[in-house]
Amino acid sequence: MPELPEAEAARQRIEAGALNRTITGVFLGEVSHMSLPSADELAGFVGTQFTRTQRHGKYIFAGSKDGPWLHIHLGMAGSLRVVDTDETPPKYVRLSIAFEGGTQLLFRDPRKFGHIQLIEDVEAFIDGKGLGPDALQIGDNAFANRVGTTRGAIKSALLSQKKLAGVGNLWADEALYQTGIHPEARACDLPTGKIASLHGTMRDILGAVIDTGAVYSKLPEDWLIHNRKVGAACARCDGGEITVKKVGGRSSYHCPAHQMRND
Ligand SMILES: [Zn+2]
Incomplete structure (x- = not known):
């Protein structure tokens, strides 16, 4: 089950492969019984760019200064990776985000315990969850x-x-x-x-x-x-x-x- 290091490795993959590239499309896979934004809500990201990432504990965020942010929780078995658009996607991809230049960010989740939310403010989200300090940052x-x-x-x-x-x-x-x-x-x-x-x-x-x-x-x-x-x-x-x-x-x-x- 993904914990902080798995979430941080996933954040670093977004940071390395998916920042500052214009989003050309957002696609949902088979997402029955999963908590994800609707295709219409996600369409708002088309034409924008992720310019920053953040992580707190097991929670991963990708967004831009003015928001909104995509919050991704990997659940029991979720993973994130950036691949070329022409690569055959693996099974169980629940969300893919295509970028200009021919790459895409894939959220794969065979067990469907992960979830994704649109949020406006990362700090408010962390406070609302009542999360303690991040285990890597705590003094x-x-x-x-x-x-x-x-x-x-x-x-x-x-x-x-x-x-x-x-x-x-x-x-x-x-x-x-x-x-x-x-x-x-x-x-x-x-x-x-x-x-x-x-x-x-x-x-x-x-x-x-x-x-x-x-x-x-x-x-x-x-x-x-x-x-x-x-x-x-x-x-x-x-x-x-x-x-x-x-x-x-x-x-x-x-x-x-x-x-x-x-x-
Ligand atoms: Zn021993």
Whole structure:
């Protein structure tokens, strides 16, 4: 499921391939049961250009100074890419935006959990959603205050989009695994040094995933992402085994041998 790094990689693809080009057409695919603007609403973009992009947490925006903005949420399995217009489009394209010069931006979503909205103001949209600071941008003090003081499980605190925006199940597990914190550890019981180290690790992980364009096979071998199965040998300690437990309703893969509840 796309989280911050996947959304950021998608934003960078828009930035690299779809800015400052005049839009020549906007086309909807098969979009039954999906939340997307109508063809008439989208037609308003024809003749205009996207001149900037923005991202907050898992939310991606493309638009221009005077608006409107297209807000794209990738949902469970959505993706964005820019391809040549004469290339055969893949299956499950829900929206394509054609640009002068023969390129198009494709929003592909096999599972249809993604959605797209027209919005006038990005900041107002973020406020309206009640999103916390972006997980890549949040400062040390804000992280300590928002995450480190939580009375509940640290894993649930990381997943709360109101505390910080962009971290989902996969990268929350990875950050806790690499920092050596048990997903059920009570956040407010953890030493401040441990919270600070979790913050640094989380930022490094998100950055590294973005650097690969969210291609997981390029990530280091000792990451949990390559090992998310019960009984797999832990790559971070001797004799540890990966196990899974529901924390805050989400399957949390971890190694009980080196991920501590409180130390
Ligand atoms: Zn281990």
